[in-house]
Amino acid sequence: MSEKSLSPYLIAAANRSYDETASNRVAQNAMSCNDPIAVLLDGDHAAKNHQHHYSVRLSKELKATSQKASGRCWIFACLNVMRNQMAKKYDLPDTFQLSQSFTFYWDKLERCNYFLNMIIDSKDEPLDGRLVQHLLSSPMNDGGQWDMLVGVIEKYGVVPQSAFPDKWSSTASRRFNAIMTANLRDWAMQLRDCAEPSDCHKLREQFMVQAHRIATIHFGKPPAKFDWTFQSTGKEKTFTRFTDLTPKTFLKEHVPYSVSDQISLINDPRNEYYKLYTVHALGSVIDGPPVLYVNLPVSELKKYALETLKDDVPVWFGCDVGKEFNRKTQIMDTEQFNYEDFYGFRPQQNKEMRLRYGQSLMTHAMVFVGADQPDASAHPTKWRVENSWGTGDDNGDAGYAMLTDKWFDEYMYQVVVDKKRIIADDKIKEALKSEVTVLPAWDPMGALAL
Secondary structure, eight states, X not given: OOTTSOOHHHHHHHHHHHHTOHHHHHHHHHHHTSOHHHHHBOHHHHHHHOOOOOSEEOXXXXXXXXXXXXXXXXXXXXXXXXXXXXXXXXXXXXXXXXXXXXXXXXXXXXXXXXXXXXXXXXXXXXXXXXXXXXXXXXXXXXXXXXXXXHHHHHHHOOOBGGGSOOOHHHHBOHHHHHHHXXXXXXXXXXXXXXXXXXXXXXXXXXXXXXHHHHHHHHHOOOOSSEEEEEEOSXXXXXXXXEEEEOHHHHHHHHOOOOGGGEEEEEOOTTSOSSEEXXXXXXXXXXXXXXXXXXXXXXXXXXXXXXXXXXXXXXXXXXXXXXXXXXXXXXXXXXXXXXXXXXXXXXXXXXXXXXXXXXXXXXXXXXXXXXXXXXXXXXXXXXXXXXXXXXXXXXXXXXXXXXXXXXXHHHHEEEEEEEGGGTTTOHHHHHHHHSOOEEEOTTSGGGOOBO
16 A cells, blocks of 8 residues: 555544543533534633624615625725715615615626737747636635725716616626626637637627627616706604716716725735836726735734724725634634634645635635724724625624724735725835736736635
């Protein structure tokens, strides 16, 4: 038997080791009929540390939204930031929402166009090469990055949900994505067989007409003009009507939050801090802004997020939501599960190694709406989070989540804040002038929040 084999001797030794520890059988019995999350949870720790009390909190908190069976978290998170500022401006009810489906529709179309252009640009790359196979791996999915939102919103504007409500494919996008993916791969094949660049782009335009047809059949035709009416929640219950709006005039005149004034700060310990980074072949709007990050120590992300919250503005962020996470309570806490008590050990990777070994990357976008800072000179001990998974008993605090500061250190990758907050920092100012480092298309910093 080869020394590489899993030998009977090794299995026998493992069985002896297992049987020598009586607690293994207790753990086995518990795990055999329960969710591991419930078994591993440290109840005493949770009782002491998972109270929803925060010293810093937004002046207005709205009802949590639901992305349903779609990967639109990044869109929901952005529009939730925008609606919060609108709700303060107009004293809107807590059920007010902007149309996530409107942004979703235009992102889908722009994403098709971006993909087809990337296929044309990579025609000289081998079909079985890493870049082309990466492009083909998931040409149509739901996730995205902040700067992709900037491109779509600045180009098309936004509308209230009443002007463009959800359709079935907005709330359960898997079927649409499969249909569009099949077509995009077919069109990619035809474009790679096309000889002349000018002919390729004529063919791309034909394909985009077909993509538009598919998207509009599934999502409906977005409004070019609409009226917006609402009744304020103040004592007077004032009724207001705005007429003959376009999505862009609505954005300009009624949304007191500019997506283009924001900047993405990331924490990537693999790469040098106070430098600019982008990811190759990542985007959606061809003429939109590039996906651009300033890499900073994690303490700087906390600093600027907290400053923003104290100015009564929510903060869009991206993290690895599934790690050290209790789905029912929506608590993210590195100390809430007793792995060592059950298994005798736990993984030893730090944040950098998790990125390098494929154990972690950004998977979800949400919104900071509060924090608990016991000491004015210290980092918060925990952060209040607006999620987009609906409300109810199995969705945290009526749809709001919590993450601890230690969890922030390990699994937070990106926060988005106003550019004016960072320009006073000389090191960041120099970083913004530095040459942009281009990470490969498959780098974990190119992960899309779902």
